[in-house]
Amino acid sequence: EAGVVQSPRYKIIEKKQPVAFWCNPISGHNTLYWYLQNLGQGPELLIRYENEEAVDDSQLPKDRFSAERLKGVDSTLKIQPAELGDSAVYLCASSPTYLTYNEQFFGPGTRLTVL
Amino acid sequence: SQQGEEDPQALSIQEGENATMNCSYKTSINNLQWYRQNSGRGLVHLILIRSNEREKHSGRLRVTLDTSKKSSSLLITASRAADTASYFCATPVVSGAGSYQLTFGKGTKLSVIP
Numbered sequence: 001e002a003g004v005v006q007s008p009r010y011k012i013i014e015k016k017q018p019v020a021f022w023c024n025p026i027s028g029h030n031t032l033y034w035y036l037q038n039l040g041q042g043p044e045l046l047i048r049y050e051n052e053e054a055v056d057d058s059q060l061p062k063d064r065f066s067a068e069r070l071k072g073v074d075s076t077l078k079i080q081p082a083e084l085g086d087s088a089v090y091l092c093a094s095s096p097t098y099l100t101y102n103e104q105f106f107g108p109g110t111r112l113t114v115l
Numbered sequence: 116s117q118q119g120e121e122d123p124q125a126l127s128i129q130e131g132e133n134a135t136m137n138c139s140y141k142t143s144i145n146n147l148q149w150y151r152q153n154s155g156r157g158l159v160h161l162i163l164i165r166s167n168e169r170e171k172h173s174g175r176l177r178v179t180l181d182t183s184k185k186s187s188s189l190l191i192t193a194s195r196a197a198d199t200a201s202y203f204c205a206t207p208v209v210s211g212a213g214s215y216q217l218t219f220g221k222g223t224k225l226s227v228i229p
Contacts, residue, residue, distance in 0.1 A: 055214065
């Protein structure tokens with residue numbers, strides 16, 4: 001069974017440029033998460049999807065960040081425009097359903113560097 | 116905001132020794148999870164312990180939970196070089212949207228020296 005797939009693995013851009021990250025969750029997983037992980041820190045949730053619905057985006061900086069999961073499968077996270085402080089690893093995770101007891105399966109992440 | 120906090124921040128041991136990491140959290144929980152992250156990779160779920168459990172084993176891993184002290188420990192026995200990684204505890208916390216979200220600590224960076 002394929003795991004969570006993310007692309008690109010690395011991205012280097014200049015500040016004020018737009019950037020997009022793509023995630024394909026494990027087949028059949030209804031719940032999809034985007035996390036931000038700064039160096040030396042644990043992941044922090046940005047947004048959670050139940051199928052195609054964003055049910056928790058309370059920590060997504062909506063002025064510059066947006067996300068979509070149009071068909072309830074793969075998802076895209078976008079930053080426009082990027083700032084220096086956005087340099088971090090962006091992790092995507094999925095789980096079969098939303099239950100606090102559910103294990104979350106993480107992708108390898110996209111390491112973003114903003115110059 | 117982070118709910119859990121791991122201790123120590125970094126740990127270096129010889130191969131074959133045991134490694135113990137601790138996690139303290141602030142609010143009541145119904146479960147606590149431990150994840151491992153190898154350098155440059157995503158997180159991998161190791162074990163989940165429910166609030167009504169005091170101890171759980173999985174292979175060389177032993178997790179304890181003390182809800183009265185709001186703390187958990189992860190013990191890795193007979194460590195191997197491949198155990199070198201960062202270890203995070205994660206607990207469900209009510210988010211600003213009113214639903215539960217998994218919150219992670221800053222992690223313990225374990226180095227196992229061959």
